[in-house]
Amino acid sequence: xxxxxxxxxxDFFAGSGTTAHAILGQNSVDxxxxxxxxxxxxxxxxxxxxxxxxxICKERVRRxxxxxxxxxxxxxxxxxxxxxxxxxxxxKLAESNFKPWEANGDSDADSLAKQLELHVQHVREGRTAEDxxxxxxxxxxxALTTPVEKLSLAGTTVFxxxxxxxxxxxxxxxxxxxxxxxxxxxxERVVCLDSGFADNDQLKANAxxxxxxxxxxxxxxx
Ligand SMILES: C[S@@+](CC[C@H](N)C(=O)[O-])C[C@H]1O[C@@H](n2cnc3c(N)ncnc32)[C@H](O)[C@@H]1O
Numbered sequence: 623x624x625x626x627x628x629x630x631x632x633d634f635f636a637g638s639g640t641t642a643h644a645i646l647g648q649n650s651v652d653x654x655x656x657x658x659x660x661x662x663x664x665x666x667x668x669x670x671x672x673x674x675x676x677x678i679c680k681e682r683v684r685r686x687x688x689x690x691x692x693x694x695x696x697x698x699x700x701x702x703x704x705x706x707x708x709x710x711x712x713x714k715l716a717e718s719n720f721k722p723w724e725a726n727g728d729s730d731a732d733s734l735a736k737q738l739e740l741h742v743q744h745v746r747e748g749r750t751a752e753d754x755x756x757x758x759x760x761x762x763x764x765a766l767t768t769p770v771e772k773l774s775l776a777g778t779t780v781f782x783x784x785x786x787x788x789x790x791x792x793x794x795x796x797x798x799x800x801x802x803x804x805x806x807x808x809x810e811r812v813v814c815l816d817s818g819f820a821d822n823d824q825l826k827a828n829a830x831x832x833x834x835x836x837x838x839x840x841x842x843x844x
Contacts, residue, residue: 628654628655630656630657630659631645631656634661636661636679637662637679638678639660639679639683639686641660642682643682647686647690650690650706658710660679662675662676664714683710687708690706690708711766717746718746719757720744720746721741721744723741724737743817751779751792754792755792758790759783764783764788773789775807776800778791778797778800779791779792782807787809787810787811788810788811788812788813789804789807789812789813790814791813792814793818796829798828801825802832805833808837810840811842812833812838812842813843814843814844815843819843826843
């Protein structure tokens, strides 16, 4: 590794995370900004504290980052060298957060009624806002490394993606005030949870108009 390198290392068999450890360590030595992508199966360890090898890997990387941050904090930085941005995101492969519509051909009234019932809440149970957010991000063409900021607009949590290019509201209840506050930010795209409108078609129609009036032409509900 040479000083000033700025590559992304991909380790498909990450194990305990040696690649990340090495890169973080070398970045600290030569103040470079190399990145890493680690892939590790959830191979069981039989341990309670770290049930899978992936858990060991995550813990090791956390500890390395803490150690390097502590070292930096303890140093008198006479050269004014740039602060190292140390952090990582963890993603797990999983089925979509949104229940698929089972077009199994049964078009009789009962089956349709059952399907409709199932889709009143079409988000799978136990999924977090972050789970939904990253699925929406990927499906909207953004990378997993895209900067995401959590905003509070009219008292409602709204995710700002790529410096405000896309605003995502995944709250179970959306108000006119929230819609107006989102519109004021003038994002290129807006995504909201459909159930956030709770069948209030008037509110949804207002949202379309308010966004259009602000030149926001991409408004989607999921
Ligand atoms: C030889 S170890 C790598 C050790 C690693 N260099 C370290 O620093 O600990 C190989 C690792 O690859 C993982 N592995 C094997 N097949 C895999 C796959 N298809 N996808 C992801 N990880 C895999 C295994 O669980 C094991 O932890």
